Amino acid sequence: MKELENFVKKLRNSGIRPTKQRLKICEVLFSSDKTFHFTVNDLAKIIEEELREKISLATVYNTVHAFKKKGYLKEISIPGDKSYFDTNTNHHHHFFDSNAKELIDIDFNQIELKNTPKAPRGKSIKGIDVIINVENDSQ
């Protein structure tokens, strides 16, 4: 398979050196069509425990941030919880299930925002995040 080749290309095109560690992270994050939500710790665990590859937590942080900056990942922050990253970088929104502590994607088209206000003078809009908090029905 030439998947690895593609990752090498992808990184090189972004001016990121394709190191072993970065390629391993690409493999975990971008091999499948499925998008997913994870914390830095989750990702480090997958690599260390499932793939049994040694990787420094600092490297995982560095890489995740580099990928975020290049637009390969989105960060979602939850009040009273930690930061999650999302491999789905299309414009879309989220449910946050506060019982399961879990994000669920909502397609961009499923919510229509009308009359979004103008940015304050001298500023411009960079992105809009909608988080719908949900919890278990109380019976």
Added chain:
Amino acid sequence: MKELENFVKKLRNSGIRPTKQRLKICEVLFSSDKTFHFTVNDLAKIIEEELREKISLATVYNTVHAFKKKGYLKEISIPGDKSYFDTNTNHHHHFFDSNAKELIDIDFNQIELKNTPKAPRGKSIKGIDVIINVENDSQ
């Protein structure tokens, strides 16, 4: 003035004992009509430095969380930044200015959300947060 009385009542009605520290925090947060955004640290500093009252950071945390649980404060979490609290508990939204690291309220009516999706089975919607990220124009 009977402001203090009112705070005592407010707390008692919520089943929160009106202690000196909690009343002091009420005074800082709810005396003015103006709403504002702050971190736990900001609040502790105001009390210690401006009011020159000694208060433990742990108490500020406890109180802020108690007030949040009772609905007197809202928490807003920013990707790659920390948690902010908001004395405006009306349903409303925010700009986040990533240069100034500052939240700006957006009136609820200024954004119309159409077709908000149903919560997943067995869950119900508890709240919706819209954060519009803005940054300085690049010239």
Added chain:
DNA sequence: CTTCAACTTTAGAATCATTATAAAATATTC
């Protein structure tokens, strides 16, 4: 008003996420 149980505050320790550091390893360029 005194007493007592329940609750709260406090300082400091503990934890957790994240960032900084600087030496060793690796990648790129020539």
Added chain:
DNA sequence: GAATATTTTATAATGATTCTAAAGTTGAAG
């Protein structure tokens, strides 16, 4: 392949938040 720039790494440092357990305060009941 040697020189330079970048990256990885383990570890320390930081910062936010929570925990702990002892000391202090509050409210209810007599």
